[in-house]
Amino acid sequence: xxxxxxxxxxxxxxxxxxxxxxxxxxxxxxxxxxxxxxxxxxxxxxxxxxxxxxxxxxxxxxxxxxxxxxxxxxxxxxxxxxxxxxxxxxxxxxxxxxxxxxxxxxxxxxxxxxxxxxxxxxxxxxxxxxxxxxxxxxxxxxxxxxxxxxxxxxxxxxxxxxxxxxxxxxxxxxxxxxxxxxxxxxxxxxxxxxxxxxxxxxxxxxxxxxxxxxxxxxxxxxxxxxxxxxxxxxxxxxxxxxxxxxxxxxxxxxxxxxxxxxxxxxxxxxxxxxxxxxxxxxxxxxxxxxxxxxxxxxxxxxxxxxxxxxxxxxxxxxxxxxxxxxxxxxxxxxxxxxxxxxxxxxxxxxxxxxxxxxxxxxxxxxxxxxxxxxxxxxxxxxxxxxxxxxxxxxxxxxxxxxxxxxxxxxxxxxxxxxxxxxxxxxx
Amino acid sequence: xxxxxxxxxxxxxxxxxxxxxxxxxxxxxxxxxxxxxxxxxxxxxxxxxxxxxxxxxxxxxxxxxxxxxxxxxxxxxxxxxxxxxxxxxxxxxxxxxxxxxxxxxxxxxxxxxxxxxxxxxxxxxxxxxxxxxxxxxxxxxxxxxxxxxxxxxxxxxxxxxxxxxxxxxxxxxxxxxxxxxxxxxxxxxxxxxxxxxxxxxxxxxxxxxxxxxxxxxxxxxxxxxxxxxxxxxxxxxxxxxxxxxxxxxxxxxxxxxxxxxxxxxxxxxxxxxxxxxxxxxxxxx
Numbered sequence: 001x002x003x004x005x006x007x008x009x010x011x012x013x014x015x016x017x018x019x020x021x022x023x024x025x026x027x028x029x030x031x032x033x034x035x036x037x038x039x040x041x042x043x044x045x046x047x048x049x050x051x052x053x054x055x056x057x058x059x060x061x062x063x064x065x066x067x068x069x070x071x072x073x074x075x076x077x078x079x080x081x082x083x084x085x086x087x088x089x090x091x092x093x094x095x096x097x098x099x100x101x102x103x104x105x106x107x108x109x110x111x112x113x114x115x116x117x118x119x120x121x122x123x124x125x126x127x128x129x130x131x132x133x134x135x136x137x138x139x140x141x142x143x144x145x146x147x148x149x150x151x152x153x154x155x156x157x158x159x160x161x162x163x164x165x166x167x168x169x170x171x172x173x174x175x176x177x178x179x180x181x182x183x184x185x186x187x188x189x190x191x192x193x194x195x196x197x198x199x200x201x202x203x204x205x206x207x208x209x210x211x212x213x214x215x216x217x218x219x220x221x222x223x224x225x226x227x228x229x230x231x232x233x234x235x236x237x238x239x240x241x242x243x244x245x246x247x248x249x250x251x252x253x254x255x256x257x258x259x260x261x262x263x264x265x266x267x268x269x270x271x272x273x274x275x276x277x278x279x280x281x282x283x284x285x286x287x288x289x290x291x292x293x294x295x296x297x298x299x300x301x302x303x304x305x306x307x308x309x310x311x312x313x314x315x316x317x318x319x320x321x322x323x324x325x326x327x328x329x330x331x332x333x334x335x336x337x338x339x340x341x342x343x344x345x346x347x348x349x350x351x352x353x354x355x356x357x358x359x360x361x362x363x364x365x366x367x368x369x370x371x372x373x374x375x376x377x378x379x380x381x382x383x384x385x386x387x388x389x390x391x392x393x394x395x396x397x398x399x400x401x402x403x404x405x406x407x408x409x410x411x412x413x414x415x416x417x418x419x420x421x422x423x424x425x426x427x
Numbered sequence: 428x429x430x431x432x433x434x435x436x437x438x439x440x441x442x443x444x445x446x447x448x449x450x451x452x453x454x455x456x457x458x459x460x461x462x463x464x465x466x467x468x469x470x471x472x473x474x475x476x477x478x479x480x481x482x483x484x485x486x487x488x489x490x491x492x493x494x495x496x497x498x499x500x501x502x503x504x505x506x507x508x509x510x511x512x513x514x515x516x517x518x519x520x521x522x523x524x525x526x527x528x529x530x531x532x533x534x535x536x537x538x539x540x541x542x543x544x545x546x547x548x549x550x551x552x553x554x555x556x557x558x559x560x561x562x563x564x565x566x567x568x569x570x571x572x573x574x575x576x577x578x579x580x581x582x583x584x585x586x587x588x589x590x591x592x593x594x595x596x597x598x599x600x601x602x603x604x605x606x607x608x609x610x611x612x613x614x615x616x617x618x619x620x621x622x623x624x625x626x627x628x629x630x631x632x633x634x635x636x637x638x639x640x641x642x643x644x645x646x647x648x649x650x651x652x653x654x655x656x657x658x659x660x661x662x663x664x665x666x667x668x669x670x671x672x673x674x675x676x677x678x679x680x681x682x683x684x685x686x687x688x689x690x691x692x693x694x695x696x697x698x699x700x701x702x703x704x705x706x707x708x709x710x711x712x
Contacts, residue, residue, distance in 0.1 A: 007437075092441055092548035095706035101441035111546045120472045129468060132461035133547055 002068035011099035013060040013085050059085040061241035070215040074232035076256045081238040083221045087187050105184030108134050119163030126162050130177045144180045152176035179206050185217045225253050225401045257300050266292045269390050279389040286322055286375050286387035288313045291394045303400040304362045311355050315347040327372040336417035365419040366410040370395045454550045465557035484568045492516040499642045508644045508675040514576050519641035521569040522668050526607045527632045532558045533611020534628050537619045537708055551705045559604050588674035599668050602690050609693035616704040640665055660686040
């Protein structure tokens with residue numbers, strides 16, 4: 001039974017919304033006098049619900065967690081779920097409104113990398129300054145300085161003021177300091193989001209290594225599921241200030257993606273989705289009724305997987321052949337690619353047909369997409385009859401959580417939207 | 428018994444409320460390296476990209492005493508109790524300078540370090556302490572300048588009588604340092620909410636200076652007002668400093684004692700306020 005080293009008991013944190021305290025001494029004195037005289041506070045905030053004076057926001061609504069030695073805990077949640085507040089309380093930057101946190105051992109927080117760096121000081125001086133701010137003693141830094149410099153890959157510039165550093169070097173140096181701390185508990189808030197890919201990799205490896213070899217406990221907040229998966233062995237999902245899941249990383253990620261999902265799995269087509277101007281040549285002899293993703297309860301598609309969707313359509317007349325054309329577009333409307341279907345034959349008048357298609361997503365790069373579905377019939381002379389065209393018939397997101405892309409977020413603006421097959425080594 | 432066991436089991440306990448007067452001296456001691464690094468940082472960043480660099484520590488008071496000698500000594504003709512004007516003004520200026528720069532530097536503690544305080548925990552008291560140490564070194568340099576000036580006048584044959592009370596110098600400095608820190612911390616704690624004070628403090632210090640015998644001799648104050656004047660906690664220290672090193676006036680131990688009491692009360696108040704503010708100031712700053 002491993003030792004519990006962090007015990008969080010019923011932690012709550014309240015923030016006041018709006019401008020705090022009127023901001024000036026005059027405002028506060030004015031409010032105070034008015035309240036004393038039994039009048040209405042002139043600086044009270046307007047609240048249309050029940051006339052209460054202060055609008056409050058509970059960032060955390062009673063969190064209870066126990067974390068044992070050596071655990072690597074990932075914390076995920078949508079923006080505003082309370083992740084950063086929790087880390088701030090743990091790192092004692094701000095105090096809780098209610099509840100207690102018990103911590104055993106030294107705790108180091110990297111809420112933002114390179115805090116306390118001073119631009120005018122050299123890299124070496126900043127290692128000492130930053131290390132001391134993070135709680136290291138001078139002798140400890142003396143011992144480790146060579147390792148830190150080596151890890152940071154900044155040997156050449158170590159005696160140059162850091163204001164002349166590139167942002168990448170800055171981050172590397174800062175991370176190097178943090179990674180060499182002697183504390184038992186490390187708290188990180190998306191610190192790996194910066195730095196180049198190789199360095200991200202190196203940092204993750206270093207974190208895993210110190211956690212496994214030295215039994216350090218790590219709390220890590222990220223939106224990057226890939227790094228969570230690699231680093232953590234336990235995962236918390238926060239939603240609106242509550243813990244909604246605690247346990248296995250895979251299940252936590254599934255849970256989180258469900259919260260995130262605003263895209264529908266089942267889509268009923270209505271007439272407003274047809275663009276009469278752009279697609280004014282629709283004959284509507286066949287009408288699309290619905291597009292549903294099947295076999296999954298969210299719209300996240302793992303990169304490289306095949307997914308199935310069901311198209312439901314109705315024929316207004318006897319139709320011999322119907323073909324489908326699916327145009328996959330980025331959310332900014334730029335087409336990423338198009339897939340054609342095989343023919344669906346023999347549709348009688350007033351038939352409602354359900355066809356299940358399989359889509360191989362292996363060439364779609366990670367990102368969010370929407371699909372425009374066009375039902376048509378090619379003619380032999382090269383023209384075709386367009387039965388129906390529905391924009392945004394289906395929206396989905398391709399995600400790479402299994403590390404095909406080295407845990408690197410696919411930068412669609414630079415890399416495009418197509419992921420060609422892996423280059424094979426042939427010789 | 429049970430309670431004792433719980434306390435020893437955990438190293439850090441984060442609670443919504445802490446003790447009113449929790450100095451965390453042990454923790455500050457653990458961060459002593461950081462205090463020195465902040466002092467070093469203060470120095471190495473203060474004079475970056477300046478041609479004269481640290482020479483400014485001496486140039487500033489020299490300019491000040493030149494101005495005072497012309498305006499107050501020359502034009503206004505205020506008495507300096509028979510002491511050469513530059514020496515008289517320098518003695519007042521360096522001790523007042525230590526106080527006023529202490530107040531001003533500390534009054535920005537929270538607002539200037541919001542970025543740092545908002546991201547990392549360390550005992551916040553480290554910042555005002557390192558500020559005062561930095562200023563203490565400035566004072567030492569300026570004090571050396573005063574000794575040089577004393578030696579110069581002694582060489583010129585002007586008789587200035589020191590006395591044994593020079594051994595009180597550490598006490599003078601400690602008191603001025605604590606008082607400056609206290610006032611500065613109170614201002615900085617309040618400026619997290621009320622930014623007005625940040626502006627007021629410069630003006631307030633100017634008035635305070637004229638209410639203290641920095642540029643004039645206490646003998647100019649009519650006898651019947653003088654005791655009220657002495658309740659200004661800075662006044663007895665400046666007078667005692669001038670008595671010890673320039674041999675003018677006297678040390679009134681009674682008022683000096685009162686001034687110590689005011690100093691300590693201010694400091695206690697400051698620490699209580701500081702402890703209240705430091706926990707949550709990130710939410711209001």
